[in-house]
Amino acid sequence: MGQRTRLVLSRMLQALPALAGVVIVSFALTRMLPGDPAVYFAGPAATEQSIAQIRVAMGLDLSLPMQFLHYARDLLMGDLGNSLSTGQPVLEELARRLPASLELTLTALLLSCAIALPLGVTAAVHQGSWIDHACRALVTAGVSLPTFFTGIALIYVFYYLLGWAPAPLGRLDFVYLSPPDVTGFYVVDALMAGDFETAGGAMRQLILPASTLALFTLAPIARMARAAMLEALSSDYIRTAKAAGLSQRKIVYFYAFQNAMLPVITTLGMVFSFTLGANVLVEKVFSWPGIGSYAVEALVVSDYAAVQGFVLAMAILFVALNLVIDIVYTLVDPRTRSTT
Amino acid sequence: MERRDFLKSTLAVSAATLPFLRSLPASAAPSGTIVVAMGQTINSLDLHRKGTNRPSYQVAVNVYDRLVSFGTKTTEDGGLYYDYSVIKPEVAESWDVTPDGKAIIFKLKPHGLxxxxxxxxxxxxxxxxxxxxxxxxxxxxxxxxxxxxSPDQFEVVDDLTFKVNLIRPSKLTLPDLAVPVPMIINSKVAKSKATTDDPWATEYLHTTPAGSGAYKVERWDPGQQLVYSANENWTSGPPPAVKRVIVREVPSPATRRALFERGDIQVNFDMPNKDSKELSGVEGLRIDSSAIENSIYCLNPNLAFEPFKDKRVRQAIAMAVPYEDVFQAAAYGRGIPMWGGSSATPSDIAWPQPFPYSTDLDKARALLAEAGYADGFDVPLSIALDQSDWMEPTALLIQENLNKIGIRTTIEKIPGANWRTASLVEKRLPLHLETFGGWLNYPCYYFFWAYQDGHLFNSSNYRNEEIETLTNETLHMEVDHPDYAPKIKRMIEIVWDEVPRIALFQPALNVGTRDMGGYEYWFHRQLDARKFKA
Incomplete structure (x- = not known):
């Protein structure tokens, strides 16, 4: 068994207790939320009797340990329960909304990496130059502008005033039908189905929200790239390389850059995870049917099943993400590579 | 003409024509299609299911029929408004009350499909x-x-004759058959999908309507959109003029407004008061701000708490509220003022009508002193977090003025999921805002819910023996009964004097439309596409 396979397996095993913990904690936390969901969902004119009926239907008449046993049993059978606020099975809803959020977040990250990495690296190589100042200005602007503001500002300029961007109506304009569901990523699915027009439509819808998120995620990535690059450039091996007369190009883009990538990847992982949960405001502004707005709405009305499902899905995603980052590390880090 | 002036004028012209140009993409959409944007989400296609939310009621309106419906009247500015005073046939062709007054017999249209x-x-x-x-x-x-x-009341006489046995003769029975709830479901389809655990086919009808209404559901993407297509063979009315209606969920009001102004949507449903005010009078846009019937936004002092047991304290508060400021800040002047009535006795039975209170801090101070609270008192003022758009500015303005007469308030924000329990069920909020509105448009119906002891929306814990008796007497009484008007006037007079609910204003429902017609206001405040014209 190769080292990498062993690493993957041990990581997966390590994740099991964490997931069990997440199941218990999410159950306990939702029960600690203020408010009585049965009363809420019975509606404003409900009688005692109809509230009691809903309480039974939701299983809330049982004791807490019994409720947990039911929840755990359903979970093992792959049933995450029904969300009362949206009226849909939680699993179905997550399967539909998670790809929407992932598509948006990944596009935003690609976009911000494409800008932030060259910017950060150049800023570090030419420290104190105008490009360094430009980088600093962009980073400051990126963190200090809240996403809902950037989102509305972008809509105002590019949709309302200029008319370049399509209507901010979610993932697809109504002239298109959603592509056959394979990955849940509309652009990818449409391309796989050979439908370039729909792919183009989905891509156009993505541009504004992805730019909004990219502007926000740009800051930590660019900053980390610059800092890591500066550190690498001032290290001993670079001095040795310089002394050995290697070309500036080779020093910067081969030795320094590769070493600087490790902290950047770690940062990327962190940025990805918080963006996925924290893009609620972008989702609201662009009517994006993502997972963030789903979770927040469920939380507000104490919709237990939906909140638990969301927390669990995020936990699984984080575990998977950390796994991927560890694997990427072994690819990038020469020290782990030699032992395979 | 100077060159600069020429440039300016061409710029102005192109800017002026721009909005027109921008409506082209909308007309490029398939003809006979209307796109509606709304902020809320539809969570079920079956109104009877548990947990179905208000916005979903529009499905019952557009996709299902009822035995009867309300008429339509035209407002002064050419808008459509449902007419409470007219009940017209829908699935039923005619109906008669039996001579003994104990049942209503409905004749169904023979060719209803x-x-x-x-x-x-x-x-x-x-x-x-x-x-x-x-x-x-x-x-x-x-x-x-x-x-x-109870089901015992409903009787099938023959295939086209249906009988409702009455527990008591009541003026509320027939109008209650025209609200969205008693929709008529295709029982053959539903029964074939029913199971022993689910005898009423709630799982099936939740996602697949089986109705006879003006529209069919073509597509439902929960959390995103609902697409209606016209039922060309509608037997309960003329086939709808608009062949397709797309209802898109757009949570952000700012985005809805941008879409509306650009012409990518034709209906901006339930827009904020602020947008409604700013967009009124804009060329090409029509804004309907319809006062919501039988509904008042109120400030409620709770009689279960000491200072509020004294009528004079409640009256003092009613005189301390900065009504005009509240109306402008919270409602942007949309709706109808409910203060400044000229007489302490009502001249007619219109409801709601302005309460006989106005902002008068000196009188308020005098009343407080008379009640023994010259130095004022401390009290929390509670608002619901999920209604903070209007409650927060209202509470802040009220807080400021109450402070001037010595009543020191702290604003307590209660999360949406707790609000109902705290305010309506446990009735434990000393001073709070409340928003009850009745579907059935009778004053006695409002009094039944909001002024009778123990009833849900009486969050003030108010009890008055005369109100109890009069409400019970008038609730089922015909409006043209000679006793009705005097009794209602007496009821209004009492609650004006005792003010367990301090009326602020009657709220409005704001709907923007463009490049189309036929929007109709309904008491249920949901989208009715049946009269839309492209």
């Missing part, structure tokens, strides 16, 4: 009504308001 082409029979009506009173929750409560409580 469901979407699948099968005939609408009295069996379907009975099954649907049984379902509405049996499944519990809000539908059962609403049916009960019309004295429709």
């Amino acid at each position: 469901f979407h699948d082409g099968s005939p609408i029979t009295a069996h379907d009506v009975k099954w649907s009504f049984d379902r509405a009173v049996t499944l519990g929750g809000f539908p059962a409560v609403q049916m009960k308001a019309g004295s429709l409580e």
